[in-house]
Amino acid sequence: MPQIKAPKGTRDILPPETSAWQAVERAFASVCARFGYAEVRVPTFEHTELFQRGVGDTTDIVQKEMYTFPDKGGRSLSLRPEGTAGVMRAYVENGMPSLPAPVKLYYLISAFRYENVQKGRYREFHQFGCEAVGSAGPAIDAEMIGLLSVFFGELGLSRLAVRLNSIGCPACRPAYHEALRAYLRPRLGEMCGLCNERFDRNPLRVLDCKEERCQPAIEGAPAQLDHLCADCRAHFDGLKDELDRIGVPYSVDRRIVRGLDYYTRTVFEFVSENVGTQGTICGGGRYDGLVEEVGGPPTPGIGFALGVERLLMEMGAQGIPAAAPATVALYVAAVDEAAGGAARALCHRVRAAGVAAEAEWNGRGLKAQMKAANRMGARYVVVLGGDELAAGTARLKDMKDGSEREVALDRLPQELAAALK
RNA sequence: GUGGAAUUAGUUCAGUGGUUAGAGCGCCAGAUUGUGGAUCUGGAUGUCACGGGUUCAAAUCCCGUAUUCCACCCCA
Known part of the structure; x- marks a missing residue:
């Protein structure tokens, strides 16, 4: 096509x-x-x-x-x-x-x-x-x-x-138009063709002309302001x-x-x-x-x-930086597809609690997910695997300095909200 | 409506008559089995704007059309 x-x-x-x-x-x-x-x-x-x-x-x-x-x-x-x-x-x-x-x-x-x-x-x-x-x-x-x-x-x-x-x-305005026409009429010969047209249609436009040869006439033209x-x-x-x-x-x-x-x-x-x-x-x-x-x-x-x-x-x-898109606060990564469902569910819960979150939607590997989180400017990442799901806790990683701390999964939205303050 | 320049990968661009059209960035994957940024390796992607013409041979030359950029006109 x-x-x-x-x-x-x-x-x-x-x-x-x-x-x-x-x-x-x-x-x-x-x-x-x-x-x-x-x-x-x-x-x-x-x-x-x-x-x-x-x-x-x-x-x-x-x-x-x-x-x-x-x-x-x-x-x-x-x-x-x-x-x-x-x-x-x-x-x-x-x-x-x-x-x-x-x-x-x-x-x-x-x-x-x-x-x-x-x-x-x-x-x-x-x-x-x-x-x-x-x-x-x-x-x-x-x-x-x-x-x-x-x-x-x-x-x-x-x-x-x-x-x-x-x-x-x-x-x-009418009196001014007359004054302008009276001024321009004897000078039309030395002005551009377009200005000659403007003279008939709308003489005000002549004042806008950028043509070199018209400038002397324009400079001396009467202005509405004076009339x-x-x-x-x-x-x-x-x-x-x-x-x-x-x-x-x-x-x-x-x-x-x-x-x-x-x-x-x-x-x-x-x-x-x-x-x-x-x-x-x-x-x-x-x-x-x-x-x-x-x-x-x-x-x-x-x-x-x-x-x-x-x-x-x-x-x-003027060098004013353009406003950037809002960044994601949390990226929920999954070690494998077995943990993918839990990751997506957690992502949904965090979003519903009012925090911008992302997850992986194409089943890519953990490394690709970390890269994606970094690229989108995610502030925190939490990685879910079998261990975390069994324990009910995971490490919340701060992408700025790489530090991690343990958080209970069911308290994650609150912990995040506190950490983001 | 008029004039000039341009159009090649997602993007920025190289390639002016001769093999399967290239690079940077980006994208995907990997660099010992569950962790990003740096580096390295590999990979995918093109009707070379479209339609005609010239030629043994066209991204490359010619014509037309479209679009983009710049200027005139005018306006935000």
């Missing part, structure tokens, strides 16, 4: 790597709980229209990167390309606008984008995310950035820069004050532009230099029009998405 491989852009996460994943998942859940965020679990696929409306019809994500398919009932469904739209749909659908605000939610999901694969980018990838819905002021923006700062700190990550920007609101309305300006200044108060350093980067249509005002990123050109480990921002867009009452919100693959890559690059 021809071999079947994982589809392009997907991969298997296997032990011992899964231990590292579990460790960051636990750390994230722990920080979220402390900050008052509760977990939500939402569907992996939604009606395509949700993403068209929520993420935005003009975005690359919706235009060319979605896994969209008709189901057998003729509905158009799409694998989620990100988490926020689905969570906001659930927020509205389940009456959460009537809960005390802000409603603070977090999630661990995989998301799907049909893109070409490269470093830090996959077709199925994993995100941690938070959403805080129902608070319009900048304090909640700062709380969220503070949450991330604590999370990264607890993982031992340093040197992650916080970049901050404001991209305005529907009130001040904020009074409310947006006050919000941005308020956020900076809040961040100063909680002691989170940041830099203002007036070129940050998020690729999703729903962002308003605050946008931010946590950036590293260790993830190839995919330096953004975490990106987020405010989305004050999104809830309304998916059919709810006008409600402000802010959230972020954090790329788990990129996070783990960054931890590796």
